[in-house]
Amino acid sequence: MATTEFTLDDLKRILREGAGADEGVDLDGDILDTGFEELGYESLALLETGGRIEREFGITLDDDVLTDAHTPRALIAAVNALLGVGAAA
Amino acid sequence: MTARRVVITGMEVLAPGGIGTKNFWSLLSEGRTATRGITFFDPSPFRSRVAAEIDFDPEEHGLSPQEVRRMDRAAQFAVVAARGAVADSGIEVEEYDPYRVGVTIGSAVGATMGLDEEYRIVSDGGRLDLVDHTYAVPHLYNYLVPSSFAAEVAWAVGAQGPSTVVSTGCTSGIDSVGHAVELIREGSADVVVAGSSDAPISPITMACFDAIKATTPRHDEPERASRPFDGTRNGFVLGEGAAVFVLEELGSARRRGAHIYAEITGYATRSNAYHMTGLRPDGAEMAEAIRVALDEARMNPEEIDYINAHGSGTKQNDRHETAAFKRSLGEHAYRTPVSSIKSMVGHSLGAIGSIEIAASALAMEHNVVPPTANLHTPDPECDLDYVPLTARDQITDAVLSVGSGFGGFQSAMVLARPERSAA
Amino acid sequence: MSTAVVVTGLGVVSPNGLGTNDFWAATRGGKSGIGRITRFDPSQYPARLAGEIPGFVAEDHLPNRLLPQTDRMTRLALVAADWALADAGVTPAELPEFDMGVVTASHSGGFEFGQNELRKLWSLGSQHVSAYQSFAWFYAVNSGQISIRNGMKGPSGVVVSDQAGGLDAVAQARRQIRKGTALIVSGAVDASICPWGWVAQLAGGRLSASDEPTRAYLPFDADARGHVPGEGGAILVLESAEAARRRGAKVYGEIAGYGATIDPRPGSGGEPGLRRALETALADAGIRPDEVDVVFADAAAVPELDRAEADAINAVFGVGGVPVTAPKTMTGRLYSGAAPLDLAAAFLAMADGLIPPTVNTEPLPEYGLDLVGPQPRPAQVRTAVVLARGQGGFNSAVVVRGVE
Numbered sequence: 070m071a072t073t074e075f076t077l078d079d080l081k082r083i084l085r086e087g088a089g090a091d092e093g094v095d096l097d098g099d100i101l102d103t104g105f106e107e108l109g110y111e112s113l114a115l116l117e118t119g120g121r122i123e124r125e126f127g128i129t130l131d132d133d134v135l136t137d138a139h140t141p142r143a144l145i146a147a148v149n150a151l152l153g154v155g156a157a158a
Numbered sequence: 159m160t161a162r163r164v165v166i167t168g169m170e171v172l173a174p175g176g177i178g179t180k181n182f183w184s185l186l187s188e189g190r191t192a193t194r195g196i197t198f199f200d201p202s203p204f205r206s207r208v209a210a211e212i213d214f215d216p217e218e219h220g221l222s223p224q225e226v227r228r229m230d231r232a233a234q235f236a237v238v239a240a241r242g243a244v245a246d247s248g249i250e251v252e253e254y255d256p257y258r259v260g261v262t263i264g265s266a267v268g269a270t271m272g273l274d275e276e277y278r279i280v281s282d283g284g285r286l287d288l289v290d291h292t293y294a295v296p297h298l299y300n301y302l303v304p305s306s307f308a309a310e311v312a313w314a315v316g317a318q319g320p321s322t323v324v325s326t327g328c329t330s331g332i333d334s335v336g337h338a339v340e341l342i343r344e345g346s347a348d349v350v351v352a353g354s355s356d357a358p359i360s361p362i363t364m365a366c367f368d369a370i371k372a373t374t375p376r377h378d379e380p381e382r383a384s385r386p387f388d389g390t391r392n393g394f395v396l397g398e399g400a401a402v403f404v405l406e407e408l409g410s411a412r413r414r415g416a417h418i419y420a421e422i423t424g425y426a427t428r429s430n431a432y433h434m435t436g437l438r439p440d441g442a443e444m445a446e447a448i449r450v451a452l453d454e455a456r457m458n459p460e461e462i463d464y465i466n467a468h469g470s471g472t473k474q475n476d477r478h479e480t481a482a483f484k485r486s487l488g489e490h491a492y493r494t495p496v497s498s499i500k501s502m503v504g505h506s507l508g509a510i511g512s513i514e515i516a517a518s519a520l521a522m523e524h525n526v527v528p529p530t531a532n533l534h535t536p537d538p539e540c541d542l543d544y545v546p547l548t549a550r551d552q553i554t555d556a557v558l559s560v561g562s563g564f565g566g567f568q569s570a571m572v573l574a575r576p577e578r579s580a581a
Numbered sequence: 582m583s584t585a586v587v588v589t590g591l592g593v594v595s596p597n598g599l600g601t602n603d604f605w606a607a608t609r610g611g612k613s614g615i616g617r618i619t620r621f622d623p624s625q626y627p628a629r630l631a632g633e634i635p636g637f638v639a640e641d642h643l644p645n646r647l648l649p650q651t652d653r654m655t656r657l658a659l660v661a662a663d664w665a666l667a668d669a670g671v672t673p674a675e676l677p678e679f680d681m682g683v684v685t686a687s688h689s690g691g692f693e694f695g696q697n698e699l700r701k702l703w704s705l706g707s708q709h710v711s712a713y714q715s716f717a718w719f720y721a722v723n724s725g726q727i728s729i730r731n732g733m734k735g736p737s738g739v740v741v742s743d744q745a746g747g748l749d750a751v752a753q754a755r756r757q758i759r760k761g762t763a764l765i766v767s768g769a770v771d772a773s774i775c776p777w778g779w780v781a782q783l784a785g786g787r788l789s790a791s792d793e794p795t796r797a798y799l800p801f802d803a804d805a806r807g808h809v810p811g812e813g814g815a816i817l818v819l820e821s822a823e824a825a826r827r828r829g830a831k832v833y834g835e836i837a838g839y840g841a842t843i844d845p846r847p848g849s850g851g852e853p854g855l856r857r858a859l860e861t862a863l864a865d866a867g868i869r870p871d872e873v874d875v876v877f878a879d880a881a882a883v884p885e886l887d888r889a890e891a892d893a894i895n896a897v898f899g900v901g902g903v904p905v906t907a908p909k910t911m912t913g914r915l916y917s918g919a920a921p922l923d924l925a926a927a928f929l930a931m932a933d934g935l936i937p938p939t940v941n942t943e944p945l946p947e948y949g950l951d952l953v954g955p956q957p958r959p960a961q962v963r964t965a966v967v968l969a970r971g972q973g974g975f976n977s978a979v980v981v982r983g984v985e
Contacts (some may be wrong), residue, residue, distance in 0.1 A: 089646040113435050116370050117712035203707050257857050277699040284704030291780040299785030302689045305742045309973030313846035318854050321843040322749050323741040325720035365707035366714035429728040429737045434716045564716045565725025
């Protein structure tokens with residue numbers, strides 16, 4: 070069964086649309102394990118990002134997902150777990 | 159030259175759970191809560207579905223049909239509270255030079271209810287980008303610009319002096335009164351009808367606080383939803399209301415034999431210059447506002463008998479504020495009762511600062527410290543005396559009331575008995 | 582003796598000029614920024630002209646991270662504040678953070694931002710509302726964002742008194758400096774030229790329905806028919822004279838006097854409060870009417886309001902007793918941004934020795950005003966008065982004075 074996957078490209082697109090991007094940060098670099106704070110995104114930007122992910126992918130993120138996922142890798146994994154991606158493997 | 163001293167000689171409170179100062183104080187002193195499931199609209203699509211609503215019939219409170227028609231609910235609150243405050247003070251405005259009577263009304267979000275509803279209509283439920291002016295109500299301009307609140311109050315009480323709306327987010331209710339104090343001290347006015355009003359319980363407000371998870375989703379127990387300083391707190395409960403005061407110079411208040419609730423001896427506001435919604439945990443800027451307000455009041459931290467906290471019940475606020483009290487008052491912070499009436503009446507944004515000034519003045523009036531309701535579970539990060547659940551009898555001669563708001567604003571006000579702070 | 586408060590920096594965002602130099606060159610030359618609305622199709626509305634600011638590209642001036650969370654008026658205000666600070670030669674990071682504050686006025690907040698979120702709320706559902714809606718539209722946003730961008734932790738404030746608010750903010754800034762803060766960023770920028778803002782302004786009943794940019798906004802004219810709204814305003818850096826002197830700052834002039842009143846209830850028959858506001862401001866500045874070199878009029882362009890303003894000016898200065906001008910005939914009424922822009926124009930007039938023009942209007946003789954015409958008038962300007970009135974009856978007056 071085809072399942073929608075939430076990718077790093079999705080995240081970068083949503084971050085740029087919803088919260089913008091810090092001029093001093095290269096989002097297209099190797100950012101998977103860079104902390105969101107270091108990327109220039111504070112909790113409010115992540116709430117906006119979370120809201121957009123929820124709407125686009127039709128999921129509901131628990132309150133602590135956004136506070137606990139400190140890196141793109143962690144957030145992508147949390148979203149994909151909700152989407153059922155990887156869980157079936 | 160001695161500075162002019164400013165006292166509160168009249169007040170009226172419209173708060174959830176009871177309209178009128180007396181009902182308000184009963185609620186607080188009995189530790190009852192007025193939070194409930196939202197009834198103004200269908201809250202089922204929302205994350206947070208609780209609020210502290212007022213059961214308010216404007217005509218019952220003396221507003222004419224035309225006044226009701228042209229005013230947003232928040233303006234209605236302001237006018238009812240202003241008339242009540244003037245009546246309570248016993249002043250006859252006609253006996254003054256009207257240009258020496260000012261008006262300052264605080265409001266964070268203005269005519270939000272009116273704007274939300276009117277947008278829905280002129281946009282035909284959000285379908286029209288080019289919204290249709292032919293469906294707009296004639297008083298839509300008064301919703302657009304909330305200075306209409308100050309104009310309505312000025313007309314209602316007959317004031318013609320300096321008049322404005324103060325809109326500094328959730329510190330509006332303190333800053334509006336602080337602004338009025340400055341007008342009297344500098345000699346721009348002799349009397350100011352000052353206070354604040356907000357009626358934000360509308361879909362757009364609930365939606366924006368949902369988006370930042372600032373309001374509590376605890377709708378299974380609405381009456382226990384607002385839990386400032388409690389370890390299980392998870393957001394504030396939106397409220398509505400107004401409190402308006404008559405402020406005047408001490409000497410003239412004494413000459414006319416007015417009842418004096420309290421003197422406003424110190425006020426300051428500072429900004430955290432950090433974030434529109436976030437707070438640094440150290441509370442440094444609120445502490446600075448408190449320090450400056452005490453300095454203006456010429457009081458030591460040890461003289462503060464009670465702190466009326468902002469206590470919104472969000473994780474970050476209550477921690478931030480606790481740090482600010484310790485930073486500004488030192489060891490005395492641990493010996494001073496601190497409470498949040500938002501546990502009972504919710505957080506009415508720009509209005510709550512004035513409602514809390516009313517609570518502070520009433521605490522002095524009755525020598526009773528209102529409690530923090532719903533406080534059962536200690537939080538190691540909030541380790542002061544928050545007066546859980548039950549009001550406390552205590553001689554209360556001086557009170558510190560603080561507020562913190564979006565935009566980074568931090569405000570503090572000190573109230574004292576006038577005989578206590580010798581000139 | 583109260584502390585003297587001076588203006589040391591100007592940041593201008595006006596329909597007829599972005600930046601102080603462009604604005605002043607346009608204003609001296611009588612160049613108008615009024616035209617048909619371009620930001621949306623105004624055909625269906627009974628008013629279609631506005632003073633829009635052309636050519637403002639926020640991306641060129643502000644960090645990308647700020648854009649999704651700001652309304653147009655906040656972007657304009659942040660840039661105007663940057664320009665004002667640069668003009669004042671102030672680097673905020675070098676000054677004590679609690680010694681700088683921000684006091685602005687607002688009219689209708691970030692109304693376009695609010696419009697977009699309301700549309701999402703009602704057409705798509707509450708989950709579609711932006712996290713930034715919690716502050717991007719509210720009246721306090723400009724003060725908050727300016728304080729954050731510049732690290733200013735001193736006293737801040739926001740006043741709303743319709744078009745009079747721009748002067749009330751400057752007065753509140755002066756008050757805070759007198760209480761001990763060295764520097765306050767003040768003034769106001771408004772912008773609500775969006776369909777929802779337009780419809781709300783139409784409800785106020787004072788917009789001109791004319792389609793001719795040169796005939797639409799005619800204060801004190803027989804054909805006065807309401808005003809054209811605009812967007813923009815000015816941000817000013819205010820400092821104590823002492824602090825300005827200490828750092829050797831260039832000084833435009835002093836905020837020397839202020840007065841504010843509100844009219845009696847409509848229909849009560851009492852005199853409007855503008856005269857008293859003007860008298861209070863002159864008394865506060867400690868000057869006589871004959872020392873005033875020019876009055877920047879509120880210029881409502883509603884006959885009854887023009888009459889009231891002329892009466893107040895004539896009562897204080899005598900009929901034809903003072904030059905009166907309304908450069909806002911080139912920008913439209915900018916709501917709380919209008920009076921700070923007039924303050925900027927007053928300081929620039931002092932520097933250049935000329936009074937900026939009032940365009941398009943042919944003043945009715947019975948108003949008895951010495952209205953400066955479509956050409957700038959050479960004059961030594963040492964003291965100026967700026968008047969501003971807001972719907973609801975707000976009246977404010979500020980006296981500014983050059984410094985030796």
